[in-house]
Amino acid sequence: MTRKTRRVFALCIAALLVMWIASGAVLAKKTTIVHWQHHSPARKEMVEAFAAEFMEKNPDVEIQIESIPETDYFQKLLPALAAGSGPDTFQIPAGQVASYAATGVLQPISPKVATTAQIEADFVPSAIKRLKVSGSYYGFPVDTQTIVLFYNPQLFNEAGLDPAKPPQTWAELIEYAKAIHQRDANGVTTRMGVATGGYGPVLASLMLQNGASLWNNETDLPDFSSPAAAQALKFAADLVTEYKVEDRQMGSRWNAFRQSKLGMVFAHPAMIGSFRATVPDLVFKIAQIPAPKPGGSRATLLTSWAYVVSKKAPSEAASKWIAYLTSEDAQKRWITKTGDLPTRKALLELPEYKNDPLLAPCMESMKNSVPAPWTTRRLDDELLRKAYELVILKGESPEKAMKWLSEEAIKAEKEQKALAKP
C-alpha cells in the first residue's frame, strides 16, 4: 500500500466516521409534537402536567403546548392549518371531525396505538360516534359534557325543601323554584328559583327528554318541528314569562349561583371545577335533570370536543400523545380537576364515582346522553338561544319559534355539508 493509497483509505474511514456520528445525531433527535388547545387555566395546568409525564416516559418525544383563548382559537388554527404550519395535535368540536377529515388536514389514529375495535371496546358509544369517518377513528373524545342540575342545599332548607330529594319532574322543578324564589317589597328578585339561561344544549336536552328526536333520518338534517320540541321550548320560556322563577335581570346565572342567590341551575358538569376554583366554600349538590313526567326520560345532549392529529404530524407519536391525554388515568384526573366526564366505559362503573354524591349523577347522565347529531356549530351556540329569545322577548309562540329554528338549522347544516363536499 503506497503512502497515497493509505491517505485515501484514512480519509474514507474518517468520512465514514463523520457520517456515522451525524446519522447517530439525527437518530437521537427528538420528535417534536406541537399541541394546541383552547385555554382555561385548569386545563392548561393539567395538559402541561400530562406533557411532562409523557416526555419522561418517552424521552425521544418533546411536547410543545400552546394554550389559546377560545375567542381567538379558530382565528389562529384555521389559517395555520391552511398554511401547513399548524399544530401536530389539537382539539376541535366532535361534530366537525368529519368535515375536517374530508378536507385532508387530519390523519386517522395510528392503528399501532389503538385499533378501531379497541377504541369501540373502550369508549362509550355516544362519545365516539362523531369521531368515526369511513371506518377509521380520527380522534379521542375530550371535554365531554352532558347537562345536569346543580342546586344549593342551603336554599333548599330555607325554602322548606329536602336537599336529599331534588326535583324529579318538570312540575316539581317549577314547584321547587317557586318555593325558593324571593322578591323584595318593590318586586325586585333577590333570590332566583331556577335558571336555564336559554343555553342551547340545555334547551336541546329538554327537547330530547320530551321525546323530540331533533334529527330527521330520512333527510339527514335537523328537525325541530315536532310538537314535543315546541312544548320543551315553552317549558323553558314559561320559567321566565309565566312562572317568573327565572329572572334575566339577575345578570349572570353563574355569579348568582356562586353568591347563593340562585337555587337551581342547569349546567355542564365542568362547572364543578369552576365553582370549586372560584368559591371553594360554596356548598352545592348535583342531580340528573328532571324528566317531563314521573318515570320519564332523563336524556341529555352530549357535547364534546376531540383531540385530533394533523396530516403532517408524526403519526405514531402524535396518536400516542392524545391517547395518553384520554387514557383511564388521565380521565380520572380530568374529572376531579375540571369536571370533564370520563368517556371510557371502565370508569363509569367505578365505585368511587358511583358513591360520590357529586359525580354519580354526572355518570348516570352519561349513560342517558345523546350526541349532538349536527355538524353546524351555530345550532348550539346561537340558533337555539335565538328561538328561546323569540318567545321570551318578542312574545312569539313556541311553535312559530320552532318553525323558524327548523328552517335556519336546515340552512346552516346544508351549508356545512356542502363545504365538506365541494
Added chain:
Amino acid sequence: MNSGLSTAVALKRRPLTWHRLQRLVAPYVFVSPGVVFYLMVTIIPMVWGFWISFHKWSIIWPAHPWVGLGNYTALLSEDLFWISLRNTAVYTAGVVPVEVAFALMVALLLNTKMRARGFFRLLYYLPVVTPLSISAVIWQWIYHPHVGLLNWVMRVLHLPTHDWLQEIGTAMLAVIIVAIWSGVGYRMVIFLAALQGIPQTYYEAAMIDGAGGFALFRHITLPLLKPATLFVLVTSIISSFQVFSIVNVLTQGGPLDSTHVVVYYIYKRAFGDLQFGLAAAMSFVLFAIILVVTAIQWKLIGREVSYE
C-alpha cells in the same frame, strides 16, 4: 416647472456616477420597507380577498371552485347581513355626530386657560388607552340590571330601569354610549391640535372689528377647523362602519340580533361557518359603502379654508 424639467434633462445627460446613482436610488431604498410592509399587510390581502370573493372558499379545503358573482348574489338572501347593515348604520348615526360634537366641545373647553387643564386632558384621553376588556367589565357593571350604577340613578330619578344589554330596545343604545365614551378622547386631541394651530391674530383682528364669542367661533374657529373636522368625520365614520370589538365583548350581536353589526357578521361567517368566500364578498360590499360615504363627505366638506 421649467427649472425642474431642465434639472431632469441635465441629470439625464450627465454620466452615471456613484454619487448620482445614490441620489437616484436612495429615495426608493428608504421608502421600500414601508411600501413592502404596506403591500404585505394591506394591498396583497385586499387583492387576495377580492379574488376569494369569487370562489367557494373554505380555508382548509384544498379546492376553491370559481363561483363568479355567486357569493355576491347569495348576499341578497342573507337576511342577517342586511339586518347587520341596518344596525351598523344606526350605530354610525348614533355614534359619529355625538362623538364629534362632544369631542369639539371638550377641545374648545380644554383650549381655554382653565385650571387643571392637563388633568382634564388626561381624564378625557384615558378611555382611549384603557384596554377594551377592562372597559367592558366596568360598563357591564354600570349596565347591570340589579346592582348597576345606571339603574341606581334611574331609580333615584324615579325613571324605569332596564336590563340595558339584554333588552332589544336598549342594547344598541348601551353599545353606542360605550363607543362614544371610548372614542371622544382621540377626536378631542385632533381638534385640540387644530385649535392650537389657528393664529391668534385672526381672533384679535375680528375682536377689533367688534366680533363676539359666538361670531369668533362661527366665522374663524369653525371654518379653520374644516380640515381637522373632515379628518375626524371620515375616520369616525370608517371606524364606526368597522365596529367589532365593542359588540363582541358586550353583546355578541344580541339580543335577537339587535346589535349585530356587519364586521361581527363577517367574522362569524368566516371563522364560525368557514364561509370565507361569502365573508370576502361582504367585506367588499362594506368597502364599497364606506368608499361612497367617504367620497360624499369629501365632496361636501372637502374644500380647505385658509385666510392667508
